[in-house]
Amino acid sequence: MPSMTLFYSPTSPFVRKVMVLLHETEQLPKVELQEVQLSPTSPNAEVNAANPAGKIPALRLADGSLLFDSRVILEYLDQQHSGQPLLAVSSSPRWNCLTLCALADALLDAAVLIRYESFLRPADKRWDAWLSGQQDKIERALAHFEQVASSLSNSFDLAAISLACALGYVDLRQPELAWRQRYPQLAVWYAAASQRPSLLATQPPL
Numbered sequence: 001m002p003s004m005t006l007f008y009s010p011t012s013p014f015v016r017k018v019m020v021l022l023h024e025t026e027q028l029p030k031v032e033l034q035e036v037q038l039s040p041t042s043p044n045a046e047v048n049a050a051n052p053a054g055k056i057p058a059l060r061l062a063d064g065s066l067l068f069d070s071r072v073i074l075e076y077l078d079q080q081h082s083g084q085p086l087l088a089v090s091s092s093p094r095w096n097c098l099t100l101c102a103l104a105d106a107l108l109d110a111a112v113l114i115r116y117e118s119f120l121r122p123a124d125k126r127w128d129a130w131l132s133g134q135q136d137k138i139e140r141a142l143a144h145f146e147q148v149a150s151s152l153s154n155s156f157d158l159a160a161i162s163l164a165c166a167l168g169y170v171d172l173r174q175p176e177l178a179w180r181q182r183y184p185q186l187a188v189w190y191a192a193a194s195q196r197p198s199l200l201a202t203q204p205p206l
């Protein structure tokens, strides 16, 4: 019997992070999915009531309280299972993991904003310099992950979940980016990571 409700969309990469963690930690049965559709120009009233930022994921707990955003939800859910924690407890690995989580989210923020700018905004109002500024953020983040690819944790931790979901979203929305040619070590890491059952089960619909 589910005790929590997740505001959910199958295409949201931020929601996917939560779904991957639920798979990895065998907590799926605890969560009921409430599918919603929204965008900055077409907000969802229920989501707005749950999260004033009007964004998903948001998680309603058994006592009715609400958690957002994805990083907070991941940390909460990581404390609700009895397996190996996906966020290291000791200080240096913990800060390293959280910093990589933040960079993967920054990559995702840029990719989602590009999607909104190029999909939602009327063509005559698009701002090329702004778009290329966001694209540069993606490129710098990918270059950083390439540098640290060989030291990415062997365990599939919160940073790995965030990075895999970010790369999956780039592949979905920007297949022409061909990042694997420029970042071969990252490509090797992602090829292995993307075969995990949690990632196969949460692939976004095309």
Ligand SMILES: N[C@@H](CCC(=O)N[C@@H](CS)C(=O)NCC(=O)O)C(=O)O
Pocket (backbone or CB within 6 Å): 011, 012, 013, 014, 015, 038, 039, 040, 041, 053, 054, 055, 056, 057, 069, 070, 071, 105, 112
């Ligand atoms: N920092 C947030 C970002 C969440 C986010 O941007 N979600 C998108 C869907 S992928 C959204 O809800 N967009 C609606 C909007 O921006 O109004 C998180 O980590 O949860």
